Amino acid sequence: MLSSPRARASLLASGAAVAGLLLSSLSGGVSYAADNETCRPDGLYKTPGVDVPYCSVYDAEGREKMGADHQRRVIGYFTGWRTGKDGSPAYLANNIPWDKVTHINYAFAHVDAGNRVSVGTDGPNNAATGMTWPGVAGAEMDPALPYKGHFNLLNKFKKQHPDVKTLISVGGWAETGGYFDDSGKRVASGGFYSMATNADGSVNQAGINTFADSAVDFVRKYGFNGVDIDYEYPTTMKDAGNPLDWSISNGRRAGLVQGYSVLMKTLREKLDRAGATDGRHYLLTVAAPSSGYLLRGMETYQQQKYLDYVNIMSYDLHGAWNEYVGPNASLFDDGKDAELAAANVYGSQQYGGIGYLNTDWAYHYFRGSMPAGRINVGLPYYTRGFKNVQGGTDGLWGRAAATSCPAGSGLTKCGDGAVGIDNLWHDKDDNGKESPAGSNPMWHAKNLEKGVVGDYVTKYGFPAGTKLTGTYARKYDSTLVAPWLWNAEKKVFLSTEDEQSVARKADYVVDKGIGGTMVWELAGDYAWNAAKGQYEPGSTLTSLMYDKFKAAAPYGAKVSNKALPAKAVDIGVQFGEFKLGDSNYPITPKVKITNNTKTTLPGGTEFQFDYATSAPGNASDQSGFGTKVISSDHTGSNVGGLKGDFHRVSLKLPAWQTLAPGASVELSFNYYLPVSTPSNWTVNIAGTTYALAGDLARGTTVVEPGTGSSPGPSDPPSPGACTAPAWNATAAYGGGTTVSHKSHTWKAKWWTQGAEPGTTGEWGVWQDLGAC
Numbered sequence: 001m002l003s004s005p006r007a008r009a010s011l012l013a014s015g016a017a018v019a020g021l022l023l024s025s026l027s028g029g030v031s032y033a034a035d036n037e038t039c040r041p042d043g044l045y046k047t048p049g050v051d052v053p054y055c056s057v058y059d060a061e062g063r064e065k066m067g068a069d070h071q072r073r074v075i076g077y078f079t080g081w082r083t084g085k086d087g088s089p090a091y092l093a094n095n096i097p098w099d100k101v102t103h104i105n106y107a108f109a110h111v112d113a114g115n116r117v118s119v120g121t122d123g124p125n126n127a128a129t130g131m132t133w134p135g136v137a138g139a140e141m142d143p144a145l146p147y148k149g150h151f152n153l154l155n156k157f158k159k160q161h162p163d164v165k166t167l168i169s170v171g172g173w174a175e176t177g178g179y180f181d182d183s184g185k186r187v188a189s190g191g192f193y194s195m196a197t198n199a200d201g202s203v204n205q206a207g208i209n210t211f212a213d214s215a216v217d218f219v220r221k222y223g224f225n226g227v228d229i230d231y232e233y234p235t236t237m238k239d240a241g242n243p244l245d246w247s248i249s250n251g252r253r254a255g256l257v258q259g260y261s262v263l264m265k266t267l268r269e270k271l272d273r274a275g276a277t278d279g280r281h282y283l284l285t286v287a288a289p290s291s292g293y294l295l296r297g298m299e300t301y302q303q304q305k306y307l308d309y310v311n312i313m314s315y316d317l318h319g320a321w322n323e324y325v326g327p328n329a330s331l332f333d334d335g336k337d338a339e340l341a342a343a344n345v346y347g348s349q350q351y352g353g354i355g356y357l358n359t360d361w362a363y364h365y366f367r368g369s370m371p372a373g374r375i376n377v378g379l380p381y382y383t384r385g386f387k388n389v390q391g392g393t394d395g396l397w398g399r400a401a402a403t404s405c406p407a408g409s410g411l412t413k414c415g416d417g418a419v420g421i422d423n424l425w426h427d428k429d430d431n432g433k434e435s436p437a438g439s440n441p442m443w444h445a446k447n448l449e450k451g452v453v454g455d456y457v458t459k460y461g462f463p464a465g466t467k468l469t470g471t472y473a474r475k476y477d478s479t480l481v482a483p484w485l486w487n488a489e490k491k492v493f494l495s496t497e498d499e500q501s502v503a504r505k506a507d508y509v510v511d512k513g514i515g516g517t518m519v520w521e522l523a524g525d526y527a528w529n530a531a532k533g534q535y536e537p538g539s540t541l542t543s544l545m546y547d548k549f550k551a552a553a554p555y556g557a558k559v560s561n562k563a564l565p566a567k568a569v570d571i572g573v574q575f576g577e578f579k580l581g582d583s584n585y586p587i588t589p590k591v592k593i594t595n596n597t598k599t600t601l602p603g604g605t606e607f608q609f610d611y612a613t614s615a616p617g618n619a620s621d622q623s624g625f626g627t628k629v630i631s632s633d634h635t636g637s638n639v640g641g642l643k644g645d646f647h648r649v650s651l652k653l654p655a656w657q658t659l660a661p662g663a664s665v666e667l668s669f670n671y672y673l674p675v676s677t678p679s680n681w682t683v684n685i686a687g688t689t690y691a692l693a694g695d696l697a698r699g700t701t702v703v704e705p706g707t708g709s710s711p712g713p714s715d716p717p718s719p720g721a722c723t724a725p726a727w728n729a730t731a732a733y734g735g736g737t738t739v740s741h742k743s744h745t746w747k748a749k750w751w752t753q754g755a756e757p758g759t760t761g762e763w764g765v766w767q768d769l770g771a772c
Contacts, residue, residue, distance in 0.1 A: 075103040092136065304374075312518075313378050378517070421453075748766060
């Protein structure tokens with residue numbers, strides 16, 4: 001997510017090389033009461049012991065209530081810095097097409113030096129809480145509210161449009177690892193990185209608790225419906241995110257994913273408790289990356305279960321952070337992506353010919369673990385572009401290498417970004433020089449297409465009488481679903497969006513049952529001013545999506561495409577032990593299966609699960625569990641889109657391997673492109689197939705295998721007690737099994753029988769996990 005005019009052209013760590021994977025945590029089941037539970041979205045975590053008022057937001061099918069004419073979400077980011085106070089055109093709350101949108105995300109709040117949510121010090125210059133716009137029709141303050149600024153106006157208009165929800169978005173590119181103080185100076189405080197993760201990589205629970213408590217206070221104080229986290233990025237990939245943050249983030253890489261998970265769980269639980277008190281369900285959402293490179297270092301994005309929905313930043317897929325000229329936000333792959341070709345993605349059998357720099361791939365990544373309706377695909381209302389493009393077809397898939405990179409970008413090799421009149425929404429680098437990026441609001445791009453120099457250019461520093469050089473011819477690729485402007489004289493390529501591409505993307509959302517769309521940012525949309533003969537800020541694209549969605553069928557509300565058992569058992573599955581960063585390829589995490597029931601699982605017990613078609617159907621294991629893909633919704637390349645959502649996998653406990661109550665077993669899992677948390681688990685025990693409680697599926701009842709009744713209460717182990725089953729000299733133990741013996745917990749490194757823990761030495765079969 002671009003975060004501020006000071007950072008719009010900063011070089012995002014997007015669409016790089018290969019891919020990455022997994023870390024799931026399908027943990028034990030929870031019993032839910034009726035009533036509000038009937039409205040809980042499929043797969044959404046519920047804070048134990050809290051009657052979360054889901055029905056205040058969701059219907060009896062677990063679908064969000066947004067008004068009769070809003071079957072799908074239209075989420076718009078509204079930025080706080082387009083105030084008009086600097087002389088450039090303003091975009092205020094009265095400019096929002098309130099009847100066309102379902103949610104407004106205010107960008108941005110930040111994590112302050114005390115780990116609290118903040119928008120700065122109150123006062124007349126604070127755009128969020130203190131600024132006013134005298135004489136601007138529609139921007140009059142609501143005198144009933146104790147604050148002014150954008151927050152006052154958002155609440156004023158929300159009273160008129162009560163179905164629209166507002167969320168406070170925290171972070172962004174520029175303020176993930178720091179914040180701008182009241183003077184506009186950036187403070188490198190560490191932001192999310194240090195709030196959630198200590199310098200040694202451990203979880204900063206105290207910082208997280210402070211932040212989450214302040215988030216609850218913030219939404220209550222300013223009337224928001226929830227919190228949107230824009231943390232860029234909790235990934236193990238070195239040098240990801242804003243280069244200004246690397247001195248803080250790189251040293252914490254090993255712990256960022258765990259810190260992110262604890263942050264989301266803590267936010268979910270504190271918002272749930274607050275919602276139960278206030279009688280309203282508070283939303284928790286994120287802006288999530290779409291780049292396979294970034295997702296490779298986020299394991300399996302196991303945080304999804306804590307989120308009401310995820311907004312995919314399915315843009316910035318190509319830009320001047322490298323020399324490969326391509327679309328900002330194509331819907332599909334065409335098999336010709338120059339960046340992927342250079343990395344031999346198309347030629348590698350392991351990748352299955354799947355191109356992963358497109359919206360469809362990113363959607364399917366998240367679809368592997370979430371209902372389609374809890375996913376929103378992102379659309380950019382801004383351009384990205386290059387100059388001095390060589391080769392390609394009208395610039396597409398050409399090259400544009402730069403001789404130098406912007407100061408502060410952290411790059412030594414980058415692309416030759418467009419500048420000047422082709423870079424209206426430009427930022428400045430660390431030396432005060434324009435950062436080349438080809439970043440323009442879509443209304444300016446439409447004027448370039450028509451050969452019009454809008455009367456607004458003088459407000460952006462261009463002299464009156466500015467003329468255009470060359471012609472900006474509109475081009476369109478129907479396979480990619482991507483328009484662009486090509487200036488053959490200047491060799492300038494500007495990736496755009498317009499009615500044709502947005503209509504096709506809206507149809508895609510409807511056809512796939514997707515929850516809706518998210519746009520960055522509303523101020524980039526356009527309308528034609530016939531009196532002036534130019535395009536200006538408007539709502540053409542937003543209105544188009546509204547019209548497409550208002551009569552659509554309800555969105556997809558279930559994770560699985562097939563019926564799953566109504567009875568679930570408490571068997572935990574966890575993917576872990578991921579290698580870090582570039583070492584995480586090929587991807588071979590450990591899958592740990594823990595039997596939390598009171599029934600011993602016999603050898604040969606079969607588990608099945610689904611993983612996303614964002615990876616090819618070639619998953620396997622290296623541990624003798626016979627892991628194999630037994631069905632696939634998609635095979636072959638993904639040119640023109642992936643044809644289905646899931647690969648179905650089977651694995652079995654080895655014939656000699658039983659799994660006693662409380663025992664665990666591990667296997668090594670292997671695959672090549674990122675997938676989110678595998679889902680739709682089943683296990684067959686003594687001829688009966690059960691779901692797993694950790695999938696959090698609607699309508700399931702957690703039972704004890706073979707009884708059909710819910711498991712009874714049990715006393716939790718006392719602190720320091722041994723919870724693993726006692727070692728038995730006659731039992732056979734597979735690799736990864738844990739036992740207790742002589743007040744210690746031990747893990748078998750490989751199959752063993754008769755070898756007493758504590759007698760096999762440091763390099764023997766039993767690993768000492770410590771006293772218990």
